[in-house]
Amino acid sequence: MKRSRWRRPSPALAIACLALFVALGGTVLAATKIDGKTIKVKSLPGNRLAIGSVPGNRIAPGSLSGSQIKVDTLGEVPSAAHAGAADTARHAQTAIAADHATDATTINGRAVGCPTGRREFAGACWDLQPSTVAVNLSEAAGACAAQGGELPEPVSLAALAREPGVQMSVRGEWTNQISQYSDEFLGIAMPASGELLFTPPLDRFNFRCVTPLLT
Numbered sequence: 001m002k003r004s005r006w007r008r009p010s011p012a013l014a015i016a017c018l019a020l021f022v023a024l025g026g027t028v029l030a031a032t033k034i035d036g037k038t039i040k041v042k043s044l045p046g047n048r049l050a051i052g053s054v055p056g057n058r059i060a061p062g063s064l065s066g067s068q069i070k071v072d073t074l075g076e077v078p079s080a081a082h083a084g085a086a087d088t089a090r091h092a093q094t095a096i097a098a099d100h101a102t103d104a105t106t107i108n109g110r111a112v113g114c115p116t117g118r119r120e121f122a123g124a125c126w127d128l129q130p131s132t133v134a135v136n137l138s139e140a141a142g143a144c145a146a147q148g149g150e151l152p153e154p155v156s157l158a159a160l161a162r163e164p165g166v167q168m169s170v171r172g173e174w175t176n177q178i179s180q181y182s183d184e185f186l187g188i189a190m191p192a193s194g195e196l197l198f199t200p201p202l203d204r205f206n207f208r209c210v211t212p213l214l215t
Helices: 011-033 078-099 137-146 154-161
Strands: 118-121 124-127 173-181 184-190 197-199
Touching: 137 173, 154 173, 154 184
Parallel strands: none
Antiparallel strands: 118 124, 173 184, 184 197
16 A cells, blocks of 8 residues: 655745735735824825715814815804894894884883973973962972972073963072172072072072973
């Protein structure tokens, strides 16, 4: 019985097996070792990437500049839409408020205008008629203060006397001015004739009050 004898592979067979091993090993190496870190910058041209093949969550923050983004492909940011609506609403509300400002009857909860028996003049409400009772200067000033007003200035009272429908006291009305003569303080009253009377504060004259437009 003859024993089979092992034969050494030929050089051609050895080279073929080596080439096959290298080819298979290189494929596995490439499949397991190539990742994003091993790709050199600019080694892959942009035209090799299909549109939509790279999702947004795979792009590193700050890697794209504004010039690389087509702005017309972006939708409106939700917050921007609300901001535009709010801006329009603000202007609309301002327009409505301005349109009805002349029709307002209250400002900050206070009534606007002059009540019956008073006239708007020089930015305030003036009594149309002087008081029916003559009092001294201190009493006249206190009566006006109780109404939230004061006695008028002489020049303003003289201007009011020229207005139609205004009745002035013939004897005189107190003003809010005081003059000092020597050691004596004198109040200033104005009669219907228009001149100024320098008189002791305890003299008795009629008066009218000037109150703000807001009550």
